[in-house]
Amino acid sequence: MPGPAARVAALLWALLLSLTPAAAAWARPVGSADGPADVALAIGLTSAAAAATGVWLRSRYRRDAEADGGDR
Numbered sequence: 001m002p003g004p005a006a007r008v009a010a011l012l013w014a015l016l017l018s019l020t021p022a023a024a025a026w027a028r029p030v031g032s033a034d035g036p037a038d039v040a041l042a043i044g045l046t047s048a049a050a051a052a053t054g055v056w057l058r059s060r061y062r063r064d065a066e067a068d069g070g071d072r
Contacts, residue, residue: 009056 005056006060009052
């Protein structure tokens with residue numbers, strides 16, 4: 001059974017995915033959508049999400065390996 005951290009991560013991803021379309025519908029165009037700050041923000045958020053997912057998967061793999069009695 002997954003631990004509390006996995007449940008929180010799943011809940012956060014579900015909230016992000018469910019609320020993003022609604023937020024996009026409320027947005028009004030205010031100038032260029034492809035400005036340098038927008039691109040930097042998108043890259044930063046994507047990198048942070050990828051790093052968080054990688055750390056979570058690594059900790060999960062280590063727990064599974066310890067439960068099996070060693071490295072796979």
